[in-house]
Amino acid sequence: MTTYLGSLQLHLQQLLSVDSTVLVMGEDILDPYGGAFKVTKGLSTKFPDRVITTPISEAGFIGVANGMALRGLKPIVEIMFGDFITLGADQIINYAAKFAAMYQSALDYHLVIRMPVGGGRGYGPTHSQCLEKLFLGIPHITILAPSIYHDPGLLLASAIQQPGPALFLEHKLLYSQELITPANSAFAVDLSDESFPLVRLTNNTEKTADLTLITYGGALWLPALLQKMAEEEIWLDVLIPSSLNQKAHPSISASASHTGRVVIVEEGAGPFGWGAQIAYDLQHAMLNRLTAPIAVIHAENTIIPATQALEQLHLPNLQRIEQKIYEVLS
Amino acid sequence: MSVLLYAPMVNVNEEQMNLVEWHKQPKEFVNKGELLATFETTKSTYDFHATDSGFFVPLVEAGSQVTVGEVIAALTDQPDEDIQTLLPSETEKLEAKPHSLQQTAGNRWTRKAEILAKRHNVPPQEMESLTSADVRITEEVVQAYLQQKSTTTGKQANQGFSNATELILILGGGNVACLVLDILARIPQQTAVAILDDNPALQNTTVMGVPVLGNLDRAKSLFDQNFFDKAALAVGILPARRELFEKLSNLGIPFANIIDPSAIIGVNASMGIGNMIMAFCRLGPESQIGDNNFLSAYANIEHHNRMGSHCTFGPGVAMSGGVTIGNSVRFGTGIFIEPRLTIGNNAVIASGVTLTADVPENTVVRAKANFHW
Numbered sequence: 001m002t003t004y005l006g007s008l009q010l011h012l013q014q015l016l017s018v019d020s021t022v023l024v025m026g027e028d029i030l031d032p033y034g035g036a037f038k039v040t041k042g043l044s045t046k047f048p049d050r051v052i053t054t055p056i057s058e059a060g061f062i063g064v065a066n067g068m069a070l071r072g073l074k075p076i077v078e079i080m081f082g083d084f085i086t087l088g089a090d091q092i093i094n095y096a097a098k099f100a101a102m103y104q105s106a107l108d109y110h111l112v113i114r115m116p117v118g119g120g121r122g123y124g125p126t127h128s129q130c131l132e133k134l135f136l137g138i139p140h141i142t143i144l145a146p147s148i149y150h151d152p153g154l155l156l157a158s159a160i161q162q163p164g165p166a167l168f169l170e171h172k173l174l175y176s177q178e179l180i181t182p183a184n185s186a187f188a189v190d191l192s193d194e195s196f197p198l199v200r201l202t203n204n205t206e207k208t209a210d211l212t213l214i215t216y217g218g219a220l221w222l223p224a225l226l227q228k229m230a231e232e233e234i235w236l237d238v239l240i241p242s243s244l245n246q247k248a249h250p251s252i253s254a255s256a257s258h259t260g261r262v263v264i265v266e267e268g269a270g271p272f273g274w275g276a277q278i279a280y281d282l283q284h285a286m287l288n289r290l291t292a293p294i295a296v297i298h299a300e301n302t303i304i305p306a307t308q309a310l311e312q313l314h315l316p317n318l319q320r321i322e323q324k325i326y327e328v329l330s
Numbered sequence: 331m332s333v334l335l336y337a338p339m340v341n342v343n344e345e346q347m348n349l350v351e352w353h354k355q356p357k358e359f360v361n362k363g364e365l366l367a368t369f370e371t372t373k374s375t376y377d378f379h380a381t382d383s384g385f386f387v388p389l390v391e392a393g394s395q396v397t398v399g400e401v402i403a404a405l406t407d408q409p410d411e412d413i414q415t416l417l418p419s420e421t422e423k424l425e426a427k428p429h430s431l432q433q434t435a436g437n438r439w440t441r442k443a444e445i446l447a448k449r450h451n452v453p454p455q456e457m458e459s460l461t462s463a464d465v466r467i468t469e470e471v472v473q474a475y476l477q478q479k480s481t482t483t484g485k486q487a488n489q490g491f492s493n494a495t496e497l498i499l500i501l502g503g504g505n506v507a508c509l510v511l512d513i514l515a516r517i518p519q520q521t522a523v524a525i526l527d528d529n530p531a532l533q534n535t536t537v538m539g540v541p542v543l544g545n546l547d548r549a550k551s552l553f554d555q556n557f558f559d560k561a562a563l564a565v566g567i568l569p570a571r572r573e574l575f576e577k578l579s580n581l582g583i584p585f586a587n588i589i590d591p592s593a594i595i596g597v598n599a600s601m602g603i604g605n606m607i608m609a610f611c612r613l614g615p616e617s618q619i620g621d622n623n624f625l626s627a628y629a630n631i632e633h634h635n636r637m638g639s640h641c642t643f644g645p646g647v648a649m650s651g652g653v654t655i656g657n658s659v660r661f662g663t664g665i666f667i668e669p670r671l672t673i674g675n676n677a678v679i680a681s682g683v684t685l686t687a688d689v690p691e692n693t694v695v696r697a698k699a700n701f702h703w
Contacts, residue, residue, distance in 0.1 A: 033372050036343050123342055176345075210442070232441035233469050250524065250543060254557055257497055257521040284539045286521065329445050 004152055005175040008039050011153025012076070015160060016047045019074065022160060023050040025061055026078030026114075036080045037116050037175055058087035065111055066095050074110040074160050081127045082117035082169065089134065096165035097140045111165045112156065116172040117145075118218045118267055119299075119315050124306035130217070130268040130299075135167055136245055136277070142166040142196075143245040145217040149180050149189055149199040150242050158195040171218035171267075180223075187226050196243040198251055203230040209237035211325060212255045214278060215265040216240055221318045228322065234329065244274055248281035256282050260291035261328050265316050270301030292328045297321055332406040333382045334416055337396040341371040349396050350375065354386045357409055367402070385409045439467040446472045495521045498586055499557070501546055501574060502564035503527035503537050509608060510564045511538045513590045520586065523558050546574070550581045560586035563604060566624055568658055572640040575604055575622040585622065602639065614651070626663075644681060656691065 002010075015022045024040060030053045034041030044051040054061040058079060065075040079085050085092075092113070100107045119128035132143055144159055144166055146152040152170065159166040182189045188205045191197040202209065203226040213236050215222075222238065229236055237255045256262050262282060264275040275296035282294060297316045305311050340347060348370040354360050360380045367378040384405030390396055404413045438458065439447075446469055447457060457475060461467055496519060500507050503525045514522045515538075524543040525532075532542045543552070552558060561583050565571045575585065585604030589595070593607045596615035604622040607613075611625045614632040620639035630648045631637060637655040644663030652670040659673055662681030673679070674691030682697040689695055 121342065127342075234442050250541075250557065251555075253541075254497060254523050257495065257523055260495070284536065285523070285541060286539075326441060326445070329442075330448065 002179050003175065004146075004148060004170070004177050004179060005037070005039060007151055007153035007179060008156060008170070009041060009043075009153075011157050012040065012043060013046065014153075015076070015157055016043065016050060020050075021072060022074045022076065023052065023068070024076045024078070025052040025054055025065060027054055027056060027080045029053055029078055035078060037170075037172060039114070039170075039175075040078065058084050059091055062088035062091040062113065063095075065113075066091055066099075069096070069109050069111040069165075070099065070107070072108060075112075076156070076160055077111070077113045079113060079115040081123075082115035082131060083126050083129050085113070085115055085131060085167075086134070088113070092135065092141065092165060092167070093138055097138055100164060101140060107163070109163055109165075110160055112159045112168050113165070114156070114168040114170060116175075117169045118171040118173060119304050119311055120173045120218070120220075122306055122308040122311060125303035128304045128311070130169075130266070132167070132169060132244060133268050133273045136274055138245075140164055141245055142243065143169070144196060144242055145169040145171070145244055146242050147171075147199060147217060147219055147240045148174050148177050149185075149191070149201065149240060150197060151179060155196060155242060162195070169217060173218055173220055177220070186223060192249075192251065196241075198242070198249050199238075199240040200251065200255075201226070201238040201240065202236060203227070204235040207235045209235045209255065209259050211236055211261045211263060211329060212252070212259045213238045213263050213265065213325075214240075214252060214275075216242070216244060216274070218267055219265065221316075221321065225318060225321060228318075229325070234325065236325075248278045248285065252278070253282060253285035256290075257286055262290070262294045263321070263324055263328055264294065264296045265321055266296070266298050267315060269299045269304075271298075273298060295324050295328050297324055331382075332384060332404060332408075332411055332413065332416055334401050334413075335366075335381065335403040335405065337369075337398050337400045337402050338376075338378065339398045340369055340376045341373050344371050344398075346395050346397050347371045347376075349390060349392055349394055349402065352386075352388055352392050356386060356388055358386050360384060360386050360405060369396075380405065385411070387411075387413055437466075440469065442469045443467045443472045450476055452476070495519055496560055496586060497521055497523045497558040498588070499523060499549060499552060499561045500525040500537075500540065500564050501527075501549065501561055501578070503529065503532045503535075503542050504564070506566045507537050507564035510562055510588055510606065511540060513588055513608070516591050517589075520588070524552070525564075526552075549578055549583055553581075553583050560584045561604075562586050562588050562606070563622065566626075566642060568640060568642055568660055571622065571624065571642065572658055575640065596633065608645075620657070632669075638675070 024043060029035040029040040030044040062077060065077045068075045096111055099109055117130050135141055135143055144155055146155045159168055188202050190200040239252050239255060241249055264278055266273055266275045279294040279296055297320055300314045305314055350368045350370050352367055353365050362380055362383045364380050365377055366380045369376045369378060382405050384407060387404040387406060390402050396402055404416060457467055461471060498520050500510055500522055507525055511522055514520050522540045525537055525540050526544055526546045526548055527542055528545050535542050563571055563574055587601060587605045589607040590609040592609045593611040595613050598615055599613040599617045601619045602621035606624045608625060608627045610627050611629045616633055617631050617635040619637040622640050624642040626643045626645040628646045629643045632649045632651040634651050635649055635653045638657035640658040643661045646663055647661045647665045649667040650669035653667055654672045656675035658676050660678045664682050665679055666684045668686050671685055671688050673689040676692045677689045678694045680696045683695055
């Protein structure tokens with residue numbers, strides 16, 4: 001059994017072992033603490049020279065990482081909570097994302113910035129957000145959000161080996177969860193043959209899907225939703241991309257063309273998000289041949305409550321998704 | 331009143347922590363607010379004070395790992411009280427799990443059956459009275475009901491629940507693609523998913539909203555990935571049209587007939603595959619055409635005509651009955667053809683011709699008026 005956390009820990013160890021240019025930096029990541037979510041636990045003991053604890057200054061240490069990357073190192077930076085990425089935004093948007101295109105050179109530039117994101121643990125408004133939409137649409141940044149159906153460690157390894165900066169979003173509810181693979185899944189799982197794969201999940205492989213559901217990242221409600229929909233004879237084609245800063249994957253358009261009905265779920269707040277862009281792409285790809293308007297479910301357009309019961313209501317939850325599916329099918 | 335004490339959440343990132351020390355002895359009386367235990371997380375130590383008064387009953391040992399929310403001790407009213415009744419029973423633990431979903435079992439209908447019935451205006455009371463009370467009303471039950479209704483009324487209802495359409499890959503992204511996409515935009519049964527074209531300038535663009543996804547040689551791999559169901563050749567000229575059709579057919583790629591909704595297909599008319607039939611065309615009764623023909627607008631293939639494959643038409647070609655046409659025949663624009671004539675393979679009929687005699691194979695028929703004398 002491998003957990004999400006275990007996969008990240010394992011692949012970080014392997015990356016540091018096989019590639020001496022890889023190094024890891026961030027706040028409070030040294031042993032015995034091993035990072036706020038323990039992703040770097042054990043690393044500083046094994047690789048004391050290449051696991052660097054930093055002051056509380058995201059702009060400062062992402063800047064340092066930019067410099068290292070420019071000189072050929074491969075830094076993997078941890079932001080303690082994804083919410084704090086705002087402090088490093090200038091280094092990412094105005095520097096990391098621009099180097100290759102501005103200097104017109106084939107830079108061998110590698111940088112991954114990892115961060116735990118998302119709510120569900122009662123951490124309140126400034127420790128629970130999904131802020132990726134601040135970076136979506138900025139050219140030359142790869143934004144990755146492995147789900148429980150992806151192997152996050154493998155994606156991390158691919159991310160640091162590909163040129164250009166990558167933001168790597170780890171939903172904090174996933175760390176303790178066992179990875180779901182075609183071998184142990186209750187529902188049919190299929191991964192596309194890409195470095196950053198698209199996962200396809202369905203609750204009936206024999207029947208034609210009634211509805212296309214598109215989501216990414218956390219989405220721990222999926223197994224219960226698939227189970228419940230199966231009881232109601234509603235067959236879902238669920239598509240979970242791991243790479244976000246790009247147009248809708250062709251398989252998403254193909255599925256939507258088949259079903260004509262689409263629900264998109266994202267955890268970020270309110271409008272102007274990833275879901276809106278995917279809906280736009282689909283609307284184009286399908287020549288308006290949708291049977292129902294595309295529905296996008298996201299968090300309420302306000303701050304995330306710290307009280308867990310209220311937080312549950314605030315974030316996309318099973319009841320809301322289930323209800324929306326019935327609406328779109330009716 | 332006797333109470334249970336639970337491990338508090340000290341650090342929001344940690345589910346577990348060390349209970350380092352109990353500061354009281356078992357059975358000792360503790361006053362509310364007195365220091366009772368010390369916890370240690372990876373970040374800090376934490377002093378835990380009694381939330382009530384009572385005789386102390388430790389339930390975990392000092393030095394052990396405890397989980398947030400776990401019962402760690404009790405404070406009882408009497409020194410030797412039995413605390414078993416205080417502890418949550420197994421059934422209570424089960425019931426404490428949140429019911430996150432709407433109840434399914436009690437519902438007489440599945441949601442799909444309900445939605446399907448609504449779509450077809452089936453009165454729910456009627457469905458329920460027709461079905462015995464212990465049978466759940468499923469999609470199958472509603473479908474069977476609709477089936478019966480449609481035979482009794484002689485109506486052909488669209489009973490399908492899914493909106494499955496045939497996914498079409500368009501080969502060629504030029505002007506002819508617009509003709510094909512224009513037809514597909516009006517046919518719900520077929521959907522264009524993508525275009526392939528060898529022209530580098532078209533890559534990563536869209537044609538009428540449909541993305542160009544690469545060169546023509548990508549068709550095979552896209553087909554193997556189930557990306558599309560059938561292909562359509564948006565190429566209007568021979569011999570390219572024929573060559574592509576044959577090449578891709580040999581790779582196992584099936585071709586769709588694309589037929590404008592305004593076209594009229596007569597009784598017992600038949601066609602092969604890969605035919606493009608544009609607006610206002612007509613296949614007369616008992617006529618037969620082969621594969622991969624391209625009929626521009628206003629082509630009239632009259633009754634009992636026989637046509638081979640790979641023929642292309644300009645707009646406005648009108649045939650009389652009983653005409654026989656070979657393969658790869660090219661027709662220009664505005665042509666009239668008398669009854670029962672035969673046109674051989676690879677013939678070319680120029681625009682404006684009125685044919686009154688048979689045309690042998692490989693012949694070019696020019697309209698006199700087009701010549702400059």
